[in-house]
Amino acid sequence: MNSIPISATRPSTSIRVAQVVGLTASAYLAGSIGSISWQSVPALMDAPAPLLAKQWKKIFDQGKVAAPPMAVISAAIFGGLAYREPVGSSNFNLYTAAALLVPSIVPYTVFLMSTVNSKLQEKASSLASASLTDTAVESGAAEGETAHELLEKWATLNLGRSLLPLIGTLAAGWAIVDKFEVLGLGASLKLGADRMG
Template sequence: MDSFDYLQIAKIIGVTGAAWLSGNITALSLMATPALGQSKTDDNTPSTTLAKQWSYIYNRGKVQNPPVAAITAGSFFYLAWSTRTTTPQSQLPLLYGSAAAATLGIVPFTLLLMASTNSKLIRHTAASSKELNPGAQQSKDEEILRLLGTWTTLNAVRGLFPLVGAVIGLVAILG
């Protein structure tokens, strides 16, 4: 394979990886967590069970998504490095580098803006509701539902980072 083939492969991996990652992350906010809330209202599922179900979803994403983000960003960084000498005025290195940075933006966003909500929800997975009086239980239910709502919103925003990366990558490819 010559370097042209590697560039084509990197373009495919970069754009499709970023688009897939965005969809994977965003689907949790559009489908998974709303379904958890619906099970509370329709079936009166205990809020601690909702927190536990959320933690299963969260833990799968925590294992699955970082490697996808790393491979995707690596492809974009490879493209940025490979196109740095194409022409002096070329914007390709900047575009591909920006696509990589946008895709990796999920990491600081998660650590800085979502970690607190994640930690609080995880704490609720270990707690039992059996010994709470009705007033305390209602307060706990409200807090878990509020945290799930906050997480849903933050996660939807987080899903936009790789989408922006995919769009920037496409602009570089098609430009």
């Protein structure tokens, strides 16, 4: 059997910096989006509707400022890394997938979340003058249209959105570790009977 080389040419410092920045930005983006659904939303669900709506709006406004630029930065870096690879190679395909997946949070938000986003923004606006502790302010709301019910829908969609940069991060990470160096020794891994010498 043949040996499998486990060393590769060391990438330049600029490539390594790009890889680290791209991975960090996309991983942070996936984590920050996902953490809202599994950490922030459960806390918001304990709040009365006026407070819930106000806090959700703050989270939403901060997210729409921070998330798109991070997605664009990651996509640009992964696109640049793909450009350096031979077309059709596995690393080209992985970097390209990452460059497409990470910024796809924007169309996902526009096409899948805009309705619930609009309804929650309307709630935040209509409940802005209500007492933050008023638990009965939505007593006449239609089924499925309370702030709490809308937030549940939003959290599920948001969790789905977090998977896009997560999968993009994993794809780029795989492309990065596909080429690696072991202590600069040029070692090789022997398989089968060859491993015995």
